[in-house]
Amino acid sequence: MEYVVGNERRFGAADLFFSTTDAKGVIRRTNRVFNTLSRYSAEQLVGAPHNIIRHDDMPAGAFRLMWDELEQGRPACVYVLNRARDGLDYWVFATVAPLADGYLSVRVRPNNHALFAPVKEMYARVRAAECDYAAQGHSRHEVGRYGAALLTEELHQAHFRGLYPFARAALPRELALLVAEGVRVPQRAQVDSPMSAILSVMSAIERDTDELVRQLGEYQDLINSLGSWMTGVRSVGDRAARVGALVAQVTSPDPESSVPTVSVRVKERSARAVEVLQQFNSSLVELYEMVSEVRFRSSLMRLHTLMAGIFAAAVLDGEEHDSTEAIGGLAQSLLTDLESLVPSCQNAADLAERLDADMRSLVSDLDRIRRPFQRWIRALQEEGAQSLSDGTDIGVVLQEAAELSERGFPETATLAELAAKARSVVVTLEEAVIRERVATVHESLAQMQE
Template sequence: METQVGYERFFDPEDIFFSTTDRRGVITRSNRTFDILSRYHRDRLIGAPHNIIRHLDMPAGVFRLMWDDLEAGRPACAYVRNRAADGLDYCVFATIVPVSDGFLSVRTKPLDTATFEAVNNVYRGVRARERAEAAQGASRRRVGEVGAAALTAELNALGFDSLHAMTLQQVPREISALVSAGVRVPQPMGVDGPVTRILQAAGDLERATNLLVFELEEYLRLLTSMSGTRSGLLDVADRADSFGRVVSGRRLNIADRADALAAQIIELSQTVAPRLRDLPASMDALRDAVLELRYSVALIRLHTLMVGRFARSVLDGSEESPADSIVALCGALEAGFAQLGPVCREVEEGVITLDGEISQITPLLDRMVRRLSRWVDRRGGRNSATAEAADLVDHGNPEVRDLAALAAECRGLHLPYHEDAVNERLAVLREAVGQL
């Protein structure tokens, strides 16, 4: 249902819509909802450049950054204000992915209102800079470059180091909000046929990703907590260096028991400290992989919803020549699922590797503390010569204990993705699409 406030048109969360373009951005397909919101007849849209609905208040830098991502083979997203044929504005959250013959863009109602408003404020400032640049005679290309640089700087202030970083965060947020608003794959009606089977398969695929979403959030919670131990880990690494330093400083006589302990402590220090300093990068890489996976799952959920809702509108008879469109939508959905299984395995293997590394480091640190304690005793106990070493023994390494507990908890999780079952549903989907 549409509403109008001033010069802006609003639509409901369930009114998700799409279009496809060729590699140059020329529209090749659309659905009924897009036609209605844009107020353009289908014949006018097909074959027109997608900027037919571009609003003059939209910064050129937004589209420059989106094209940069798409040309690099990455999906892109952005909040976009469009101008319909009747002069009214409407705002969307647009996700765009490369497909075989161009690009697929699915648009939804912006539901993360706080980020949406913050981004709109950024757009106003960036657009003002672009207009000032254009007034000085800059080319359209130069205006886009200036806008892209300004927008990147402003996104940094919002906590996103690039448009792709915003894509990774906002697609899951917006799709989660969409699902929370009650948008689902419609239930199939009683009439049997390929479109009904597409609806049934889409519903099964929707359920297959639901549990995955919740488990990924738990992974992120634990990995974010682990990332919070970074400074503590580096402190432990510095402390490990100190273990080696306090027992060195003179030529060691291995026949002497205290010197033999010192040699072992130095060897342990040289082994453990670098491994501790490598852990934050490993944790960051694993967290990045989970963010990418969470984003991929969100995009799959969006495409599943789009397939289901478009199939239902086909059954309702409201779509013109739908076969090509549903083929394109299902193709994008299959492409997303094709990457999901390997990435899930990569994440789980990464968790096992990280837990294994921490499990190896922890006993090495304990061994180093025990040997240093014995070295202190051999040197006559706590005195002016051994005070620093005794302090290191007393302090221990509690930070690593906390990290090990988080890693073990993370390893205890399991991504509930049943690839064989999903492939069976995709085969049903493929067969039904083929019958169209």
């Protein structure tokens, strides 16, 4: 489905398309949707550089940042304005991932307009600056680097620390909106053919990643709840630290008093609670980063699965031909996705376990501060008190201690609930199952080549 608005050609959510290239960006394979939107034939595209559809309004810096990511072995996601052979423009959200000897690029219609709109404004500013820079006599390479620096600064101002963090935020949202529109691996009647078997495998992998996406949604809810709890953590830490400071200021004059022993216990627990609180925020940030990585990697696998399924269905429908190489590249991308996704899932699980242990320790320490602290106050009130430092107003110290004791740490109730929730959230990925499914794809491709 496509239609034209002004000089722009727009297309439907289900119109996914892809290309594979060699390491220098020379096109090896396209699908029918790519050919249709670009208004080039497959014969014209294969063997041509991918910039055959490059639009002059696209900043060179965007492509420079994309190649920087790819050369580091990481996938890149970029909104791209292309120009078709008939002169019409079309926007895509492009995801480019390394293959063994080249790259796979899957493109979808931009759906996240809350992000897409400001990116277009960034591009306009950067491209205008690039044109001025080029007019000063700088080379194309210099213009690309200049534009990359400007676009990086634009991304920083939008709270992205570079193109990869941008990709981690953009791809999951674009994919979620795509799925929300009902774009799934197509269903076809089962027939005895290798391509039908491949389509069934893609449907199965899609179901596998459905469960992972659901689990990641639960993780995100947990992180959001912990983030809300952390907004008041400074007050908790200040109170715990102040309790430790107060018990260090006065003691009982009675040599048989339990005050010194209780003071040591309270100081130890309050110090431990403050230490955990200080680490807690960095652990939470680390978990957020790790879950973002898992969401990105699982979204990448889901996108490649979707593309492979749509292509396989098109082959079965007689709309695509010469499919062995294309399916092989898409299957290879799934294994590449898996290689990154498995350790990311394990790292997220390990970090969540550590955060759970920290939460339980924090709840325990804060709960166990109040009772001995109250005993310390009562003993001093009954036995009298003496200052451990000159100039201490003992009455003021005891009054503040009583107020702190009365207030306590009510935040522990919420934290205990969150700790229980953390124990119930599990990220599971059946690596062996997915590998077996991809092996089935390769077996089907071998049958097609016989």
